[in-house]
Amino acid sequence: MADSSDPPLVLVHRRPSLDYFDELLSRNFRVLNLHDSSDPLPIFLSRHASSVRAFVNVGRLEIDAELLSHLPSLQLLVCTSVGTDHVDLAECMRRGVAVTNAGDAFSEDVADCAVGLLISVLRRIPAGDRFVRSGNWAKSGNFQLGTKVSGKRVGIVGLGSIGSLIAKRLEAFGCIISYNSRSQKQSIPYQYSPDILSLAANNDVLVLCCALTDQTRHIVNREVMESLGKNGVIINVGRGGLIDEKEMVKCLVEGVIGGAGLDVFENEPKVPEELFGLDNVVLSPHAAVATPGSLNNVTQVALANLKAFFSNQPLISPVRLD
């Protein structure tokens, strides 16, 4: 048994490469790492984690009812992502497990990346880069024209911390912003669309940065893409499941929509191979949050949530469970 003066025990799941995370945690906590044992997960948890009150899930290990059943003392699940679609939130609520996410730690980086993908698709930057590297510029000369960014009508799906920063950035390009979210925001100057179909119909670009939930899964279906139209572009920095990916691939191949900039996919890291030959899509390996600045931020947010929990203070970035 641990002495009551011992630092609290924290269970950690993380990629092997992120060992600095344990180092940081171990200044304040005893760290029990899921990877320190070759036992099957249920056996490991039953043997070593029955008294664990806090679990840090770095990355996206699926947290379902079965896994939670092996952690009977759990009171806090710290996630290092913004989205928590890999967590059974209803089961957490039932068990009285609080959940925290990355809060605003990634917002700037994701917003920067969304705007970068938008310009990259419209101005064909990766396609141009391929054109030059292949030697085709010197050989064949003409590169296909891109599409103007300034003045485009951009509809943002999910106007939270990330969406608001995307809007701020695109306003400086002279883009006209409107948005869809669960409810209309007060004191926001952008036009609100109560449904995504009308948002698609009235915009040149759709930017997806909302949470993936039962309500938002496949929110972008064929009908929405038809409404967006043949010059329309989709940028997705939310979750792959927000789009009906099979239909999106068809719509891109058939020219139902004009292009896409995708940082996320339905079955990551698997990406539909039909996309690999298309010049009007830009593919990104779920890298919107991948800067040292973001990783440092999210580490601080995770630590702050743990410290708050163990000193009975309010959590820093709690996730709504209802």
Next chain:
Amino acid sequence: MADSSDPPLVLVHRRPSLDYFDELLSRNFRVLNLHDSSDPLPIFLSRHASSVRAFVNVGRLEIDAELLSHLPSLQLLVCTSVGTDHVDLAECMRRGVAVTNAGDAFSEDVADCAVGLLISVLRRIPAGDRFVRSGNWAKSGNFQLGTKVSGKRVGIVGLGSIGSLIAKRLEAFGCIISYNSRSQKQSIPYQYSPDILSLAANNDVLVLCCALTDQTRHIVNREVMESLGKNGVIINVGRGGLIDEKEMVKCLVEGVIGGAGLDVFENEPKVPEELFGLDNVVLSPHAAVATPGSLNNVTQVALANLKAFFSNQPLISPVRLD
């Protein structure tokens, strides 16, 4: 001899693909196209263009003293580029030939592209696109981290119409802007650096969008790149000759600077092949102005300059010849 009631004669040089240009011009002018003859240029000009008062140079045909000597009646040279480094401006002044450029026609598109290149380099967007398309994401997993855009210190070389729009856009990303130009601008909130060496020393990114002149040729030399440093990034949407390209290639290969986003090169469309293997550079085929919106704008500016000239009104976008 042409009747005095005939529309004025305008000499045009353009790419064969831009035939819509002649169509537009021919509504108000008689068009003499350089490509309508297989005669060598001097013979064609001497035979057909001795009375020509206006010449529209679509693209970048070099206008030197020899060519000008075959156009003794020339009074106006309309260029469709922003930069006029392909024109012997001193000889134009000596001969009393006024020169116009694209004015602000391209400014938004070039600014959008500059910001797109900046995000693309720092966040490694084309490298990520290659990583996904090659199948390496699914195979090997980890993609190298990018660098945060928000908060970067950006030094802009040339704060004209394009540079000001770049600054406006980057401010919305929380970047800190400073600039170098021929002289300090009044009522501009950004810090002024009197020389490019100090600008490089005090910034994370240099954006080049000034004119190429005898004073600015190779303004970015090895010393400037060493001053910018190993994490520093250069974005060039001006002219290739602004950078000592051979030294830049060495600096990129040796890690003296961190990366580059290049829309222009010293010997376009030739690009140093050493760059083709580098993941920290983004290469663009002089496409910053290449949108239908820009082409339409510049056509209107060219037409407006011609109409102003033939009705003795002030030119719309005159180039300073001194």
